[in-house]
Amino acid sequence: RxxxxxxxxxxxxxxxxxxxxxxxxxxxxxxxxxxxxxxxxxxxxxxSLQTVAFPVELTAEVRFDDRRVAHVRPVAPGVIRKVHVMIGDHIKADAPLLEIESVAAGDAHGDMLEARARLQLAERAFERADSLRKGGLASEKDYLEAKTELDAAKIRAEAAKGRLHRLGGTGAGTIVLRAPVDGSVLELHAVPGELASPDESLATVGNNGAVWVWADLYERDIAKVMNARASGDLSAAVFVEAYPGESFPGTVDLISPSMDRSSRTVKTRIAVDNAGGRLLAGMFAKVQVFLPGEARALALPRSAxxxxxxxxxxxxxxxxxxxxxxxxxxxxxxxxxxxxxxxxxxxxxxxxxxxxxxxxxxxxxxxxxxxxx
CATH class of the missing domain: 2.40.420.20 (conserved putative lor/sdh protein from methanococcus maripaludis s2 fold)
Structure with missing residues (x-):
């Protein structure tokens, strides 16, 4: 009507x-x-009249933006004894995440105690040598030897303390893993009683308000995509099965300088805003990278x-x-x-x-x- x-x-x-x-x-x-x-x-x-762009379709995977997250793993192997957080918890930097019982941490703690005891002994020996030298009862050589031993004991004590600190040890063979940044617990792979290895991340902490979508650019499309990107930023749309009919806008911000020898594809990174946290790391996606054409058409924003x-x-x-x-x-x-x-x-x-x-x-x-x- x-x-x-x-x-x-x-x-x-x-x-x-x-x-x-x-x-x-x-x-x-x-x-x-x-x-x-x-x-x-x-x-x-x-x-308004807009330049029509044509899409290049790629397969992709959603991943965390590595600039916004930190992967936490122990420096030494051990057994997980206590988990302080759950997935989704909001935490501050330096908050404890979990505790690990470690032989290496126990040895480091023992080495630190031994180094401290030797330092105390060296301090008393130096005080005695200094007092005897001032009274003319000890030679300069005895004094210098005591001082050298004291300096060496201090170095050994600091080294032992530093080793325990780098392990995250708190004493009695316990390592406490702490959050390196403010954020949320995005991933957690820790159950009391399980073995923890330096080769595996136990937790991921950070902010997933923006994500990276890594797409595979085939060799046949490399030239036209790189030529178009040389003229300016390329817009992209990301589609995932979880939200049929809906797209997430993004921008191509990196094309890898090397090609995967087995797949003959080049990794292409699309930065996508994810303020609502709807895109999850590990999701498979389809991506359309839009290359500008020459035609113009009357258009409205998609939201209209x-x-x-x-x-x-x-x-x-x-x-x-x-x-x-x-x-x-x-x-x-x-x-x-x-x-x-x-x-x-x-x-x-x-x-x-x-x-x-x-x-x-x-x-x-x-x-x-x-x-x-």
Whole structure:
């Protein structure tokens, strides 16, 4: 129906349907006060001409951003005796993660105690030699030998203390592994009674608010991707099976300088924002890397185009605080953009960010206004 006809229609309450709190949503009209737009809940945009990009499709895997996480492992082997944290715990740097009973830590502790005892003995011997020298009862040679022995004992004591510290030992053969950074416990592979090895990470601590997606770039695509990246950053879209029909935007930030000899692929890294933590390390993914073309098309941000029972639609600003649902026809999609082939013109204003909220009954109840189903 024409927009003018929708705004003139009368509801069962014998008033204009778009002004009725109960019936507004039935004609696809939403009321969104200007203050909600000013607060950033909604963003209104105009369709614009955008350069159409074509995708190169790659297989990939989600991994942690190594700059944001730390993998914790013991310096020496041992047996896990106590675990202080659980996956998902938020912790501060230096917080204890787990305790390990280690023969190496016990030996280091014993060496430190022995070194301290020898240091105390050397200190008493030096004090005696110094006193005798001052009284003329000991030679300079005896004094220097005592001083050299004292200096050597200090070095041995510091070395023993440092070795125990590097092991993370606290005494009695116990190693305490601590969090190296603030963050969350993202991975934990520790059960009391299990053996712990320096070759295996026991915990991963950090922030997964951003992740890396490592994709395999085949040899046939290397030239065109590298040439396109030389002209500027390349946008990408990441798809995972856990969220069908949904994509996560990212940017290609690294193409490996070497090729895997067995797979004949080049590792390509896509940086992806993961503020909600929905992308999990270890997920398999499909990636589309968008290479700029020459064609241009009228397009809207992907967030502006919604779907209901297979029909695409947008929320179009009509007048004042009122927005109306209008069907659109779409064409190609790329890098966060959707081509609009019919239904909206370049001079009209469309809701981008927040469009999905307009579709929901939740927003209708919050605003006391109607909402399109």
């Amino acid at each position: 024409p927009v003018s006809e929708l705004f003139e229609s009368v509801c069962e309450h014998e008033i204009k349907a778009f002004t009725c709190e109960d019936c507004r949503f039935e004609v696809g009209v939403v009321r969104a006060p200007d203050d909600l737009v000013r607060q950033g809940l909604f963003e209104v945009v105009q369709p 185009v919604l779907e209901d029972e297979g029909r695409k639609f947008v929320f179009l600003h009509h007048r004042e605080d009122y927005y109306v649902r209008r069907s659109v026809e779409v064409g190609r999609s790329w890098a966060g953009w959707v081509e609009i082939t019919a239904g909206v013109t370049a001079d009209q204003h469309v809701v981008a960010r927040g469009a999905f909220l307009m579709k929901s009954d939740v927003l209708r109840s919050k605003m006391g206004a109607g909402c399109a189903d």
